[in-house]
Amino acid sequence: MPRDLSNSSYLPQNLSKEYPLIVRGEGCYLIDDEGKRYLDGAAGGVSACCIGHGVASVADAMAEQARKLAFAHLSMFTNEPQLQLAEEIVGFGPPGMARAYFVSTGTEATELCVKLARVYHLARGEERKTRVIGRWRGYHGSSLGALSYSGRSSRRGELSPYFFPATLISPPYCYRCPWDRSYPDCGIMCAWEVERAIKQEGPDTVSLFIAEPIINTLGAAAAPPEYFSIVREICDKHNVLMALDEVITGFGRTGRNFAIEHWGVTPDFIAVGKGIAGGYAPLAGTLISEKVNAVIQKKGGPTVPGYTYAGNPVSCSGGLAVLRYIQEHDLVSNAKATGEVLQGEAKKLLDMPLVGDVRGKGLMLGVELVANKETKEPFPRAAQISEKVHAECWKRGLSYCPLAGDADGVCGDAASIGPALVLTEDQARDLVRIFGEATSAVAERL
Numbered sequence: 016m017p018r019d020l021s022n023s024s025y026l027p028q029n030l031s032k033e034y035p036l037i038v039r040g041e042g043c044y045l046i047d048d049e050g051k052r053y054l055d056g057a058a059g060g061v062s063a064c065c066i067g068h069g070v071a072s073v074a075d076a077m078a079e080q081a082r083k084l085a086f087a088h089l090s091m092f093t094n095e096p097q098l099q100l101a102e103e104i105v106g107f108g109p110p111g112m113a114r115a116y117f118v119s120t121g122t123e124a125t126e127l128c129v130k131l132a133r134v135y136h137l138a139r140g141e142e143r144k145t146r147v148i149g150r151w152r153g154y155h156g157s158s159l160g161a162l163s164y165s166g167r168s169s170r171r172g173e174l175s176p177y178f179f180p181a182t183l184i185s186p187p188y189c190y191r192c193p194w195d196r197s198y199p200d201c202g203i204m205c206a207w208e209v210e211r212a213i214k215q216e217g218p219d220t221v222s223l224f225i226a227e228p229i230i231n232t233l234g235a236a237a238a239p240p241e242y243f244s245i246v247r248e249i250c251d252k253h254n255v256l257m258a259l260d261e262v263i264t265g266f267g268r269t270g271r272n273f274a275i276e277h278w279g280v281t282p283d284f285i286a287v288g289k290g291i292a293g294g295y296a297p298l299a300g301t302l303i304s305e306k307v308n309a310v311i312q313k314k315g316g317p318t319v320p321g322y323t324y325a326g327n328p329v330s331c332s333g334g335l336a337v338l339r340y341i342q343e344h345d346l347v348s349n350a351k352a353t354g355e356v357l358q359g360e361a362k363k364l365l366d367m368p369l370v371g372d373v374r375g376k377g378l379m380l381g382v383e384l385v386a387n388k389e390t391k392e393p394f395p396r397a398a399q400i401s402e403k404v405h406a407e408c409w410k411r412g413l414s415y416c417p418l419a420g421d422a423d424g425v426c427g428d429a430a431s432i433g434p435a436l437v438l439t440e441d442q443a444r445d446l447v448r449i450f451g452e453a454t455s456a457v458a459e460r461l
C-alpha cells in the first residue's frame with residue numbers, strides 16, 4: 016500500500032499524495048515493501064537510473080572508493096576518480112569539448128554554465144553581457160537561479176519574486192506551434208525567436224542562451240532539425256554563448272551519446288546530470304568547449320567557487336563505473352534499437368481516445384493527452400487527466416513521470432517515459448500495452 020506521509024517526521028514533496036515505499040530495484044523494475052513490482056518506465060521516476068537498478072560493479076566501485084578516500088575538498092585537493100572521469104567524459108562527449116567540472120545536481124550544472132559564461136565575458140572585457148535567455152516550459156533546475164531561466168510555470172509560481180532578470184522565449188513545440196505553423200514550411204520561427212530576443216535585449220547585454228535539445232517538461236518535444244544550427248549562427252553573430260542542458264538527454268538516452276549529436280552542432284557548454292551516475296550517486300557536471308576553455312585558460316587564476324560535494328571522489332567513482340558499464344554493454348546502441356521499438360509501439364496509441372501526440376527519440380518518449388484530438392484542446396487542469404492515467408498505470412504495475420502544463424503552462428497532460436537503457440524489446444511492448452490500458456480505463460470513465 017502506498018504510504019500516507021502527511022504526519023511523518025519526513026516532509027514529503029506533496030502532503031496530499033501517497034507514496035509507495037520502494038525497497039529494491041532490479042534492472043528495469045522497482046519493488047515495493049509488499050513485493051509489488053513496477054516496470055520502471057522512467058528510470059527511477061525522472062529518467063536518471065540509465066543502466067538499471069542493482070548493478071553490482073557500480074556499488075562495488077563506490078564502496079571501494081569510500082573505503083580508500085571518501086572526501087577531500089576540491090579547493091585544496093584533487094582526486095583520481097574526478098580526474099579520470101573528466102578525461103573519459105570529455106572523450107565520450109561530442110567533438111569540441113575540452114574540460115569537465117563536477118557538481119552534485121543538474122541544477123548546479125546549468126548554473127555553472129551561467130557562471131562560466133560570466134567568467135568568459137569578463138575575461139574578454141564584456142562586463143555588460145550578463146543576460147540569460149531561456150525558454151518557456153523549459154526546465155533547468157530548482158534553485159532560485161535556475162528557476163529564473165526555466166519556464167516551467169508550476170515550479171516558478173510563488174518563487175518568482177526571488178528570480179534574477181532573465182528572458183524567456185517560446186519553445187520549439189511543433190505539436191502546438193506558438194506561431195500556428197507546420198514544419199517544414201514554418202521558417203523555423205522558433206529558432207529566429209532567439210535572435211529577436213537578443214536584439215530586443217541588446218546584444219551587448221546578452222551572455223548566454225540555454226536550451227534542452229529535447230524538452231522533457233513538454234513531453235519529449237524535440238527541436239526541429241534546423242533549430243540548433245540556426246541558433247548556433249545567431250549566437251556566434253552576437254557573441255552569445257550557447258549552453259545545452261543535457262541533464263536528461265545525455266548518456267545515451269536518445270540513442271546517441273549526447274542528444275545534440277542528432278543536430279551536429281557544437282555548443283559552448285553541456286550541462287549533464289542524472290544518467291552521469293545512473294542514480295547511484297548525486298553527481299552532475301558541466302562540459303566546457305574548447306572555445307570557452309581557451310579564454311578561461313588564458314585568463315588563468317580562479318574559475319568558479321566550489322561546493323562542498325563538487326567532484327566528490329565516491330560520486331565520481333560511481334560516475335566512472337556507470338560510464339564504463341554503458342560502454343562495455345553498448346547501451347547507447349540498445350537505446351537506439353529498443354527505442355525504435357518503443358517509439359513504434361507508442362505510435363499505435365495514436366488510434367486511441369485521448370492520445371493527441373506521441374513523440375521523442377530513442378528511449379525518451381512523450382505522450383500528450385488531449386480532450387479533442389482534432390482541435391488539440393487540452394483538458395482543464397482540474398480534470399487531473401495526467402494524474403488519473405498515472406494512477407491507473409501504478410495499479411497495473413507501471414511507473415513513469417506524469418506531466419502537466421505543457422499546453423499553456425497550466426493545462427496540458429503528458430507522460431514522460433524514459434526507461435533504463437537496458438530495457439528489452441518485450442519490456443518496451445509491455446510498457447506501451449499497460450499505458451494504453453490505463454489510458455482506455457480513464458477514457459471510459461469520462
Ligand code: PMP
Nearest residue numbers: 120121122154155156262263288
Ligand atoms: N535540467 C533538466 C533538463 C532536468 O530534467 C532536470 C531535472 N529534472 C534538471 C535540469 C535539474 O536537475 P536536478 O534535479 O538534478 O537538479
